[in-house]
Amino acid sequence: MAAVIRLSSVCRRGIKPLFYQSTLLVRPLAVPHKHQEQPYLLTARIHSSQNLQASSNSKAASLHWTAERMLSVLLLAMGPVAYFNPGPVIDYSLAAALTLHGHWGLGQVLTDYVHGDTKIKMANAALFLLSTITFTGLCYFNYNDVGICKAVALLWSK
Structure with missing residues (x-):
C-alpha cells in the first residue's frame, strides 16, 4: 500500500x-x-558527543596500542620459555604480564559499554581493585605454592 x-x-x-x-x-x-x-x-x-583532541590524545593512544601489541607478542614468546625453562623469574613475569593484559582488555570493555561519569569512575575503581587482587593472588601462588609454570605442567600431566 x-x-x-x-x-x-x-x-x-x-x-x-x-x-x-x-x-x-x-x-x-x-x-x-x-x-x-x-x-x-x-x-x-x-x-557531536565525541570530544576528540587529536593533538594530545593521538600520540598517547598510539603508544598505548603499541604497548598492547608488544605485550601480546611477549606473552606469545613467554609460553615456550615457560615450558622449556620454568622458574621464579618466568612465574613472576607471567603474573605481571597476564594481569596487565587482562587489565587492558577489561578496560577496553568498560570503555565500550559503561557510560556516565559516575559509572565510569566506579567501574575503573573496580577494575583497579580486581587487577590488584589478581596480581597479588598470582604472586602469592608463585611464592607459597609451585608457581604458574609448574601448575600448568601439572594440569597437562593429568
Whole structure:
C-alpha cells in the first residue's frame, strides 16, 4: 500500500523543484515519518558527543596500542620459555604480564559499554581493585605454592 503526495510538500526548506512541482511521489505508508529522520539525528548526536583532541590524545593512544601489541607478542614468546625453562623469574613475569593484559582488555570493555561519569569512575575503581587482587593472588601462588609454570605442567600431566 502506498500514499501519494506532492513532491513540493516533501521539500521542507522552501526550495521547490523546478520541473517537478506537480509530479507525484509514491512513498510507502508503512514507514512513519519520525523513523525516516531518526538516523540523521542519531548520527548527529554521535558525532557531536565525541570530544576528540587529536593533538594530545593521538600520540598517547598510539603508544598505548603499541604497548598492547608488544605485550601480546611477549606473552606469545613467554609460553615456550615457560615450558622449556620454568622458574621464579618466568612465574613472576607471567603474573605481571597476564594481569596487565587482562587489565587492558577489561578496560577496553568498560570503555565500550559503561557510560556516565559516575559509572565510569566506579567501574575503573573496580577494575583497579580486581587487577590488584589478581596480581597479588598470582604472586602469592608463585611464592607459597609451585608457581604458574609448574601448575600448568601439572594440569597437562593429568
